[in-house]
Amino acid sequence: VLFDKGIVSSGINAEYGGCTVNMEKLAPLLVGAHAGSAIVAGHYAGLWATMHQHAGRKWSIPDLCEAAGCKERWVREWVGVLASAGVLTLEEGMIVSCDSDVAAALLPTSELLHFFTSLEFTMDKEPQIGACFKKNGPLGVGYSDYPNFQDWMAGWSHCRNENQNFPEGYMKMVGGGVHEALERGITVLEPGCGRGRHVMAVAQRYPNSNFTSFDIDEEAIELNKVDAERQGIQNIVFTTGDFCNLKPEWANNFDYVMIFDCMHDLPHPALAMKGLKGVLKENGVVTMLDIDTSTDMVAQTKNPISAVLYNISLHHCMSVSLSCGGGGLGACWGVELAQKMLGEAGWDEGEVRVITKDIPNHAVYVMTKGNGME
Numbered sequence: 001v002l003f004d005k006g007i008v009s010s011g012i013n014a015e016y017g018g019c020t021v022n023m024e025k026l027a028p029l030l031v032g033a034h035a036g037s038a039i040v041a042g043h044y045a046g047l048w049a050t051m052h053q054h055a056g057r058k059w060s061i062p063d064l065c066e067a068a069g070c071k072e073r074w075v076r077e078w079v080g081v082l083a084s085a086g087v088l089t090l091e092e093g094m095i096v097s098c099d100s101d102v103a104a105a106l107l108p109t110s111e112l113l114h115f116f117t118s119l120e121f122t123m124d125k126e127p128q129i130g131a132c133f134k135k136n137g138p139l140g141v142g143y144s145d146y147p148n149f150q151d152w153m154a155g156w157s158h159c160r161n162e163n164q165n166f167p168e169g170y171m172k173m174v175g176g177g178v179h180e181a182l183e184r185g186i187t188v189l190e191p192g193c194g195r196g197r198h199v200m201a202v203a204q205r206y207p208n209s210n211f212t213s214f215d216i217d218e219e220a221i222e223l224n225k226v227d228a229e230r231q232g233i234q235n236i237v238f239t240t241g242d243f244c245n246l247k248p249e250w251a252n253n254f255d256y257v258m259i260f261d262c263m264h265d266l267p268h269p270a271l272a273m274k275g276l277k278g279v280l281k282e283n284g285v286v287t288m289l290d291i292d293t294s295t296d297m298v299a300q301t302k303n304p305i306s307a308v309l310y311n312i313s314l315h316h317c318m319s320v321s322l323s324c325g326g327g328g329l330g331a332c333w334g335v336e337l338a339q340k341m342l343g344e345a346g347w348d349e350g351e352v353r354v355i356t357k358d359i360p361n362h363a364v365y366v367m368t369k370g371n372g373m374e
Contacts, residue, residue: 035085037123038078039106039116045070047078048098048106048113055100064096111163111360114156115308121146122315129315132322140323143217146316150220154195157260164359167202173358174287174366177373178256182206186255189279190214191243191272192262196224196236202258203228203236212254214241244268246275254279255373259288264333265317267326273345276367283370292356292363295334306332309361335363342367 042048050068051057061079065072083090089097105112128145131137143149164170171179182188185208190199193213203211213236215221224238241247243266257276263269276286291309294300301310313331322328335354342352347367355364 031085035082035087036116036119038081038085039087040119042078042082043106043108043113043117045074045078047075048103049108051098052100052103052107055103056097058091058095058097061094061096108155109159109162111156111159114152114159117152117155118308118312121149121152122311125315129319132319138323139325140319140321140328141315142323143320146320149316150195150217153261154197157194157197160359160362161197161201167198167205170359171202173355174364176285176366176368178285178287181255181373182209185209187253187281188212188256188258189250189254190258190260191241191246192216192259192265193220193224193238194262195220196227196238198258198260199236200224200228200231200233203233204231207235209235211236212239212250213237214239214243216240216242244271244275246272246279250279252279252281255281255284257284257286259286259290261289261291263288263290263338264313264329264331265320266329267321267324269327269329270341270345273342273347277346277369280369283372285369285373286365286367288365288367289359289362290338290365291331291333292361293332293334295336297332300332300334338363338365 046068047064047070050064051059054067059067061076062072064070065075068075079088079090079096082088083096087098087102089099091097104110106116107113125141125145128138128141132140161167161170168179171182182202183206188199188202188209188211190211190213193199193215194217196213199211199213203209213224218240221238221240228234228236228238243262257279263272266272280286293306293309300306309331318328318330321330335356339352339354342365343349351368353366353368355366358364
């Protein structure tokens with residue numbers, strides 16, 4: 001069932017603005033956009049968690065409201081959105097149900113849920129993003145215009161890490177003796193730490209090692225200091241810093257550099273890559289986690305889920321880089337380009353190892369200086 005000027009129609013084509021539009025392509029996108037917004041609302045209302053707790057149950061709307069602590073009028077309208085979109089099932093007598101796998105996929109611990117909540121920092125930026133397209137428009141929308149991004153990224157990272165047995169599972173996966181060295185005790189640098197979720201988890205698991213973690217976001221660094229103190233973590237130094245201009249006192253100072261999801265956001269990633277060898281001690285190791293895509297856009301766009309990655313990049317990753325006068329690398333820069341840039345930054349082919357498929361949607365680049373840690 002498709003829409004023709006607000007009137008239900010069973011046809012595939014519809015007339016809009018004097019043009020015949022093929023709604024077979026556009027209607028699912030329109031419905032999906034509005035359903036996605038309602039999915040996020042259901043998350044904040046606790047409705048997915050309630051449905052998951054009672055998997056397979058068929059609910060009257062009053063009973064669902066009672067269980068979730070929600071107002072009936074709001075839930076009724078929400079059901080209307082998602083039953084129309086096929087996410088929920090609505091039967092005669094106003095009985096609503098949800099497939100158990102759908103409810104589970106939309107819990108706060110799900111990475112999929114966090115892809116939906118990314119709509120929060122994309123949809124409200126459309127006028128600003130649209131202005132950036134114009135030749136006389138702004139370069140991009142800057143970091144300060146995304147006050148909730150750090151928390152969103154921290155939530156997504158937490159979900160991914162929980163699913164991947166982070167940090168121990170990650171350190172064993174990258175190999176190169178990193179796990180064993182961390183247990184013995186080494187010095188570690190984390191650039192672009194954001195809200196510090198990665199480094200705090202690693203520091204707690206490997207208390208014999210000492211960590212320096214930095215970000216350009218001063219507010220995030222101050223919050224990280226408070227969080228670490230509250231958790232009793234004493235082996236991390238949080239500081240502000242610029243990944244594209246590493247501090248001179250860090251030269252030859254670290255055994256291990258760990259990078260998570262930030263290289264493609266930088267204004268000048270080539271400078272950051274060139275600086276990595278300089279901060280490493282001899283036989284040091286760098287690991288860089290980033291999005292696993294192909295640089296070939298034609299090939300990458302054969303996968304429909306790539307639309308999510310490109311859209312997050314359009315509204316944040318590329319935009320914040322361009323706003324700083326950078327090149328706007330973007331989240332979908334791709335493995336081929338990453339390898340090329342690492343080579344240009346002074347990492348020989350034999351010094352770089354790429355791990356794909358172990359972490360869904362991500363690639364891990366392992367760079368070894370000298371003989372490495374093994």
